[in-house]
Amino acid sequence: MPDIDLARSSVRELNAGLHALSAETNETHWRVFNPRGQHAIAAGLDRPLLVEIDGHVGYYCAGMNKQATIIVKGNAGQGIAENMMSGKVWVKGDASQAAGATGCGGMLVIDGNASARCGISMKGIDIVVKGSVGHLSAFMAQAGNLVVLGDSGEALGDSIYEARLYVRGKVHSLGADCVEKTMEDRHKADLRRLLDAAGLNGEVDIGEFRRYGSARKLYHFHIDNVGSY
């Protein structure tokens, strides 16, 4: 089990070590200490590793992740798990802006709150936020699921294409073309699956959630909207 102290090693050395691992490696559990808010920690991984980071991280931690499970025992700066392809990223504290931005797959779990633009342009990632999310979350979302146990800030799902948004608390306002939708059995089953995967087995009543998604009115140019441009 490699232990890396970022007070002694650089982030570049850590990431190079993680990138150099072969598919057959036995070094699958890494622990990282003293992250001290540095940027791009454990970015670009492509192996089924477990990386535990002990403390607060800076920008773009776990960016572009494939396969790996990355646990942040602290807060995360902007763009945690940005453009994730697969794997899992778990933030035990709060996440700053643009958490899970443009993510194509995998799962991002945030135990605390996420700030503005959580899941911006998400393209298939599943995001579960146990606290609240800031304004413009799921902006231009294209696919995937965003589950929020707390509240949402202003303009949730603004200009959303697709993606399913489940919010348990108050939604301050919905963005353009984002509407509330009925919660069917298949959505409930999906929500249950997401909550279970986020470690909330049976703790949360899915009946308390409301679902939001695209009204699909901005997909094509409509002559009645010409005045809006």
Add this chain to the structure above:
Amino acid sequence: MCGIAGLFLKDRTLADDLGALLAGMLTPLSDRGPDSAGFAVYGSETPGDLKFTLRGPEEFDFDPVLKSLRAAVGEKVTHRDYATHIVVSLPADREALARQALAAFAKVAIVGTGRRMEIFKEVGLPDDVSRRFRLHHMSGTHAIGHTRMATESEVTTEGAHPFTTGADQCLVHNGSLSNHNALRRELIKQGLTFQTKNDSEVAAGFITSKLRGGASLEEAMESSLGALDGFYTFVIGTKSGFGVLRDAIACKPAVMAETDRWVAFGTEYRALVDLPGIASARVWEPEPARVYRWELH
């Protein structure tokens, strides 16, 4: 870009460490603002005295300035040297006379005035600027610093932050304002003076104008939400207060931390990592369009 650091001490036993702690906060923010740096320190007050922080060109001889000040306001003028700056203390009731005397020196700029506030800024890497002004040895109750990457105006000492437009008031800004020209004209009509064309100075002027009108710091910050158009994270200092404000869109990053001993602001968490007790501090991102304020008791 730009970086901001602010530290407000609740535990006065840390007062002698204030400058060293702020210097440590500015170092990691050099990446965000390598072209100039500045800081305001709220230090001790001598009853009846007003402090002028003055700046001259490199190697400037301040002796004629001090001589002229003594001729104008009397012998009760003391000073401390800091590279291109000096801090002059003189009887507060002689402020107008002192300003008249200083006006004769075209190469001397008044960087700031206040009962407690001293303000230093210069072009250069933040660590170099901190060292030149011996920031590590400064003490006080609160301090605000800035590392600048200029986007809206030139890289000059005048363009460096903090900006001050009133006694003991200063502001640092990360962002850019879009309605600063119109607002500057309004404020000039109200009698404020500006030293630069910089957008951030207008924000400082707006806060000053509200405070002069009788508003509390909290009220002044609330009204700037409606009046200022653009992107901003501000950290504001007054003689006894410390405030933080982000615009409603919150484009610019911000992190805060608080313990029983201090409250700190950093553009990034990296600025906060060496503060005493940070491991157990509450760390959070300040909400958009919400006024945060602390006051000395």
